[in-house]
Amino acid sequence: MRDLRILAFAAFLVVSARAQNDCGAPTVRVALERFSTPFEFALADDATIGDTTATFATFTKGERLTVRTAGSMIEIRTPRLRLMGTSFRIAALDADAIAWRERRYRGCLEFSASGDDALLVNVLSIDAYVRGCLPPEMGYNESPDRFEALKAAAVAVRSFGLMKKRASADLPYDLERDVRDQVYEGYDVEKPLHNEATDETRGEILYHQGEPAIVFYHGSCGGATEAVERVFGSDPIPYLVSVEDGDPPNCAIKPNFEWSARFSEPTIRKRLGAGAPVVEILTTRAASGRVERMSFRLQNGEERTTEGQQEIRRLFRDEKGVLMSARFRVETVRRDGRIATIVLRGTGSGHGVGLCQWGAIGLSQKGTTYEDILKRYFPGTEIHNLYDAD
Numbered sequence: 001m002r003d004l005r006i007l008a009f010a011a012f013l014v015v016s017a018r019a020q021n022d023c024g025a026p027t028v029r030v031a032l033e034r035f036s037t038p039f040e041f042a043l044a045d046d047a048t049i050g051d052t053t054a055t056f057a058t059f060t061k062g063e064r065l066t067v068r069t070a071g072s073m074i075e076i077r078t079p080r081l082r083l084m085g086t087s088f089r090i091a092a093l094d095a096d097a098i099a100w101r102e103r104r105y106r107g108c109l110e111f112s113a114s115g116d117d118a119l120l121v122n123v124l125s126i127d128a129y130v131r132g133c134l135p136p137e138m139g140y141n142e143s144p145d146r147f148e149a150l151k152a153a154a155v156a157v158r159s160f161g162l163m164k165k166r167a168s169a170d171l172p173y174d175l176e177r178d179v180r181d182q183v184y185e186g187y188d189v190e191k192p193l194h195n196e197a198t199d200e201t202r203g204e205i206l207y208h209q210g211e212p213a214i215v216f217y218h219g220s221c222g223g224a225t226e227a228v229e230r231v232f233g234s235d236p237i238p239y240l241v242s243v244e245d246g247d248p249p250n251c252a253i254k255p256n257f258e259w260s261a262r263f264s265e266p267t268i269r270k271r272l273g274a275g276a277p278v279v280e281i282l283t284t285r286a287a288s289g290r291v292e293r294m295s296f297r298l299q300n301g302e303e304r305t306t307e308g309q310q311e312i313r314r315l316f317r318d319e320k321g322v323l324m325s326a327r328f329r330v331e332t333v334r335r336d337g338r339i340a341t342i343v344l345r346g347t348g349s350g351h352g353v354g355l356c357q358w359g360a361i362g363l364s365q366k367g368t369t370y371e372d373i374l375k376r377y378f379p380g381t382e383i384h385n386l387y388d389a390d
């Protein structure tokens with residue numbers, strides 16, 4: 001229900017609702033940040049303010065706005081105007097994007113209350129969103145031989161965005177702006193080749209047997225992708241299965257494709273909550289080659305076990321995050337007969353489910369089309385265009 005009171009201190013111009021709400025369809029809502037209020041900022045552009053249905057006023061560049069929450073309501077105030085409602089949308093009047101702090105965003109900025117804080121969400125068309133994800137997710141390199149990989153990734157990013165949207169209808173936003181979902185950095189990071197890949201695949205998402213597909217992707221599979229149930233514990237999905245990625249792997253062109261990580265035995269002992277030194281390490285692997293069970297035999301005869309690929313990656317975390325991948329072998333450096341250092345030598349990065357981003361680049365460089373790249377990593381799926389009539 002719309003609950004809105006407008007208290008104007010001065011007359012203001014009501015402009016066309018089109019300029020304010022021309023976010024395109026379908027749209028996604030990306031959480032940009034939460035901040036405590038009152039919060040004052042100056043607009044970097046001429047802008048309109050409204051809600052999901054109408055525009056109430058225009059602001060001029062440099063005008064100062066104060067945002068304040070009051071229960072579930074949010075107030076936006078300037079020296080000449082005070083607006084109170086459940087949410088407000090601010091959009092640039094004449095520019096392609098609207099600035100917030102150091103960045104610009106297509107679509108509009110939506111402010112709402114979230115507990116004691118204000119929540120800022122970027123509402124924009126799915127294709128504008130894809131444009132802002134592709135460079136940080138696929139790299140800024142604009143070599144023409146990467147074009148098919150960028151197109152494949154555009155379909156995957158678009159499919160993932162709309163998958164999250166379907167699951168978040170009752171929530172205040174659809175997507176986080178970082179690796180929790182997909183890295184989205186807005187208008188300023190857009191690249192011409194990446195935009196062209198987005199435009200050439202406009203509206204295209206992956207389908208399987210008449211339904212939108214569940215889509216994941218990752219940096220580099222290291223040689224074989226992983227079945228979804230092995231990583232996320234879900235039911236098996238017929239197109240999210242382990243797929244061999246060539247010999248040598250298509251993703252072997254990734255910098256640091258082969259990696260190693262070293263941990264002192266006391267570090268791992270502490271993380272395991274073990275009261276005695278680790279004397280032996282045994283691993284169990286999935287068919288894809290990833291380690292999914294590690295048993296640590298202790299000097300006092302006890303054993304500690306870590307189950308699950310993601311849990312194992314968390315056990316071997318460092319300051320940069322979880323372990324690059326679960327596709328590794330274990331070496332130990334012994335001193336006086338006891339394990340002093342645990343060395344993991346592996347390939348690839350990420351969870352391994354779905355599209356292999358570096359494999360897609362490798363395939364693109366070999367002349368593979370984006371349709372065939374997608375079929376390889378999501379066998380049995382097909383491309384469906386949102387804008388085609390059913």
Ligand SMILES: [Zn+2]
Pocket residue numbers: 220221222223224245249250251356358359
């Ligand atoms: Zn790969």
